[in-house]
Amino acid sequence: DVKVTQSSRYLVKRTGEKVFLECVQDMDHENMFWYRQDPGLGLRLIYFSYDVKMKEKGDIPEGYSVSREKKERFSLILESASTNQTSMYLCASSPPGGFQFFGPGTRLTVL
Amino acid sequence: RKEVEQDPGPFNVPEGATVAFNCTYSNSASQSFFWYRQDCRKEPKLLMSVYSSGNEDGRFTAQLNRASQYISLLIRDSKLSDSATYLCVVFSGNTGKLIFGQGTTLQVKP
Numbered sequence: 001d002v003k004v005t006q007s008s009r010y011l012v013k014r015t016g017e018k019v020f021l022e023c024v025q026d027m028d029h030e031n032m033f034w035y036r037q038d039p040g041l042g043l044r045l046i047y048f049s050y051d052v053k054m055k056e057k058g059d060i061p062e063g064y065s066v067s068r069e070k071k072e073r074f075s076l077i078l079e080s081a082s083t084n085q086t087s088m089y090l091c092a093s094s095p096p097g098g099f100q101f102f103g104p105g106t107r108l109t110v111l
Numbered sequence: 112r113k114e115v116e117q118d119p120g121p122f123n124v125p126e127g128a129t130v131a132f133n134c135t136y137s138n139s140a141s142q143s144f145f146w147y148r149q150d151c152r153k154e155p156k157l158l159m160s161v162y163s164s165g166n167e168d169g170r171f172t173a174q175l176n177r178a179s180q181y182i183s184l185l186i187r188d189s190k191l192s193d194s195a196t197y198l199c200v201v202f203s204g205n206t207g208k209l210i211f212g213q214g215t216t217l218q219v220k221p
Contacts, residue, residue, distance in 0.1 A: 033209075040213070041213070042198075042211055042212065042213035042214060043155070043198070043211040045208060048208070050207070058208075090154055090155075094209075097142075097143070097202065097204075097207075099143075099145050099157050099160065099200075099202075099209075100157075100209055101157075102154035102155050102156070103154060104153070104154050105153075105154050
């Protein structure tokens with residue numbers, strides 16, 4: 001069974017903290033993605049990666065960075081968390097041109 | 112204008128009803144099309160791909176109209192368990208990205 005896992009289901013952080021969200025997939029997919037989902041705004045793409053050590057900005061990259069040192073792992077970093085980054089964060093992976101499999105999501109609250 | 116547009120609903124229907132959702136997309140170069148289902152507080156999961164010839168999976172039928180740039184999903188004989196948000200998703204070959212609609216919420220009532 002295909003699987004995308006995320007390091008935490010729920011996370012509470014304080015303003016200014018550095019936050020790491022980890023995502024691991026076991027399907028040997030080339031492509032990995034980070035989205036955030038907010039009520040009324042739908043899914044918005046933050047960053048994506050088509051290969052190890054490769055990254056591309058999505059639609060809302062400001063305030064975020066990513067790291068892909070290994071094919072199966074894609075990390076999202078909030079350098080200095082702010083309250084407007086409170087959201088549901090979803091990681092996904094896919095083969096080239098294929099549909100995406102999503103992880104269970106991390107609900108992040110920044111106080 | 113959003114690249115993928117859906118009526119957010121909610122659509123409230125009784126059990127056994129037939130309900131249809133439409134979705135329009137703006138990029139004529141879009142190549143692949145999908146419907147995802149998302150339950151409350153869960154991740155989106157692929158419901159079905161959408162093919163030009165139309166395709167059916169049990170009670171679900173998806174259709175694509177490239178000329179008018181819209182996609183539809185028809186659910187027959189609605190069940191309580193069909194209550195969810197349905198996301199229309201378009202893959203653009205020239206950007207290499209999936210574009211998600213905001214989703215249409217369906218509530219099936221007893």
